[in-house]
Amino acid sequence: DAGVTQSPTHLIKTRGQQVTLRCSPISGHKSVSWYQQVLGQGPQFIFQYYEKEERGRGNFPDRFSARQFPNYSSELNVNALLLGDSALYLCASSFSGANEQFFGPGTRLTVL
Amino acid sequence: QQQVKQSPQSLIVQKGGIPIINCAYENTAFDYFPWYQQFPGKGPALLIAIRPDVSEKKEGRFTISFNKSAKQFSLHIMDSQPGDSATYFCAARQSHSGGGADGLTFGKGTHLIIQP
Numbered sequence: 001d002a003g004v005t006q007s008p009t010h011l012i013k014t015r016g017q018q019v020t021l022r023c024s025p026i027s028g029h030k031s032v033s034w035y036q037q038v039l040g041q042g043p044q045f046i047f048q049y050y051e052k053e054e055r056g057r058g059n060f061p062d063r064f065s066a067r068q069f070p071n072y073s074s075e076l077n078v079n080a081l082l083l084g085d086s087a088l089y090l091c092a093s094s095f096s097g098a099n100e101q102f103f104g105p106g107t108r109l110t111v112l
Numbered sequence: 113q114q115q116v117k118q119s120p121q122s123l124i125v126q127k128g129g130i131p132i133i134n135c136a137y138e139n140t141a142f143d144y145f146p147w148y149q150q151f152p153g154k155g156p157a158l159l160i161a162i163r164p165d166v167s168e169k170k171e172g173r174f175t176i177s178f179n180k181s182a183k184q185f186s187l188h189i190m191d192s193q194p195g196d197s198a199t200y201f202c203a204a205r206q207s208h209s210g211g212g213a214d215g216l217t218f219g220k221g222t223h224l225i226i227q228p
Contacts, residue, residue, distance in 0.1 A: 004155075033215050035215070040221075041220060041221070042201050042218030042220050042221050043156065043216070044218070045215025045216060045217065046215075047215075048214070048215050090156070098208075100161060101146075101216060104155050
């Protein structure tokens, strides 16, 4: 069975640019959550989507946005990139928002 | 404000020993407490999880002990092996009556090394 998939694996951007990260959840799962993991720290919650609606949002600026598609895949968009946005961006899949979350391998974003 | 405090930051144990990682939380509305294992360059992998209505849960070599009154929980790894060397994260989450849930709140992680 395929797990959570994320693309791209690595990404290099410059300050001020915009980036879109993609996530496909486990088949049958309807909820996707996004996390940011800075090197040496635990993941920090950004968004949770369930049935294409935003169910929760962490303490991140409006430069961060996301959406979920009818097939339950999701995109995370970050505008006006800052150096501090360099991190591993993780997508987690669950059947519903209240169930176990299974993480993908992440997208490593480097902002120069 | 760190809602889940994890200790120790790093831990070295001999093969066969029992590493213990501890976490403490403040928010009494948390109702789900998972542990994740993360290898370098990989996403976190769910190991085991507990809800506050039980005090202990075992899955294979991994055991969670939960103390609701102290707002603490811990992970024990029995018969530890060098392959268990990884970073371990505790987490907590509050569910909502509408069926949704907030995201997981993670501790800062414990870098565990199991020496042969």
